[in-house]
Amino acid sequence: MHEMAISESIVQIIEEQSEAKNFSNVKTVWLEIGRFAGIEIEALRFTFDIVSRNSVAEGSSLEIIEIPGTAWCMECGKNVDIQQRFDPCPECGSFQVQVSGGDGMRIKELEVN
């Protein structure tokens, strides 16, 4: 359940930005969550609703943009899509794949007023 800590970080960043960019109410929060970021989206929504109370993000809705998992296959020498971290390369079956995308999580943008 580290989604609680993640939600706290999101709210903190939004609070900081509300001062820097001069807004007092957030309607929508767009997040990019990688497939391998280890985030349970439903738990994130649940904790965000709680943590954002009494903040500028109170009542805002979360829009999640899921970032697919990609990896570099050392055998094939190219980028491939993978579903799980330990998946073999879908083209050659090698496990020598290095995750190259989908392991991050970011706040992309906010709709504010």
Place this chain on the structure above:
Amino acid sequence: MCTVCGCGEGETRIEGHDHEDHSHGHDHAHDHSHSHDHEHDHHHYGQGPARAHAPGMDQQRMVQIEQDILGKNDRYAAGNRQWFADHGILALNLVSSPGSGKTSLLTATLDALAGELPLAVIEGDQETSNDADRIRATGAPALQINTGKGCHLDAHMVGHAVESLEPAEGSVLFIENVGNLVCPAAFDLGEAHKVAILSVTEGEDKPIKYPDMFHAADLIILNKIDLLPHLQFDVAKCLEYAHRVKPGVQILQLSATSGEGMENWLQWIRMTRQTRLIGHPALQSHSAAVPA
């Protein structure tokens, strides 16, 4: 909540970390808690019935943020990492499930290396200081962090713990994370290496059940191998799974209780510390015996 730097959200308690009297030995960028008193009588144009927008009066706009959610933790971690490097400290983040024998491995390690290397321990648990008490019984300085409801240590807690613990130059600092194979994977503490500990009383498929953690580990220890004759645990299968998640990862098999294989782990610690200390003055001052 800590009134000085805004830390201590939730119920984290760090031994020796007095929230009233902050003396920060190293430079964390502390964010101070603000009081956000917003008047809630704004005119919310465009939020009326059926969310009808009033033309020309819409105040809504888009704000680009483009920030890593864990960016703040990563900045604290970078601060810790720099501090460890400056002081010649090898920080190891020990992660495992509860019951893998992490604390027993740690006490056996401290017993074996006491008097040879300067050692220090940060203990993370949700509650109790039982583990720190077990560690202190070995003579190594130890500090307990109770995370309360938290399921992992973060870089900010570790930064505060290091200030209180004041590990010696050239130390090996063991950070025993909360027993949990999920959450600690996401939180960089500024350690040199994550060491994942898995015991043969668990399932051999743990590496593929918790791929994020085993992928993040630079060393995997397979503990309690003295129990193998009594179990169905398939070591070869476990190693194969671990290499699937992290090709080429080094895996040490040992028993902290019987001592079998322990020397390999101790040697790994010695060599890793030596490697990191190349060119650091602490190597000269602590390369031989440590002052008592």
